[in-house]
Amino acid sequence: MSQLPLRLHRPLTALVLICLLASLFPPVAAAQTTGSITRYEDSAGALSATGTWAQANASDASGGTVRQSNTFTSTLSLTFTGPWVSVGLRSTSGTGIAEVLIDGVSQGTVDTYGRQIGTTTRIYHDLGSGSHTLSVR
Numbered sequence: 001m002s003q004l005p006l007r008l009h010r011p012l013t014a015l016v017l018i019c020l021l022a023s024l025f026p027p028v029a030a031a032q033t034t035g036s037i038t039r040y041e042d043s044a045g046a047l048s049a050t051g052t053w054a055q056a057n058a059s060d061a062s063g064g065t066v067r068q069s070n071t072f073t074s075t076l077s078l079t080f081t082g083p084w085v086s087v088g089l090r091s092t093s094g095t096g097i098a099e100v101l102i103d104g105v106s107q108g109t110v111d112t113y114g115r116q117i118g119t120t121t122r123i124y125h126d127l128g129s130g131s132h133t134l135s136v137r
Helices: none
Strands: 012-014 017-019 031-034 037-041 048-050 054-057 065-069 075-081 085-091 097-102 105-111 118-124 131-136
Touching: 085 097, 085 131, 097 118, 105 118
Parallel strands: none
Antiparallel strands: 012 065, 017 037, 017 085, 031 037, 048 075, 054 065, 075 131, 085 118, 097 105, 097 131
């Protein structure tokens, strides 16, 4: 996810959730650990934001809010430990292209446009067991 710079054609709504295993859970706090899996919502203090982000209420989001940006240089990052990660991005008719990076290396782009509200999920594995940084911009 390496086409730089990215140009957003529609506002990007990113990070309904970032989690270490894609699963559907009931609404949760900003961070929740179940066994060895930690799920982070967009409001988690562990997320580092650069650029311009707005937080909006979204009744369809598992945590009740989403972060959104229409600036292609805005980035949300999370440092985690483990060999894989899953990221969920909100899809709507008003969302656009997001780039996912792991440890600073682009994993390509994700088109989050959708005719109906939903979640676009990507899983990245074989990362090694150490510490990694997931970034979405």
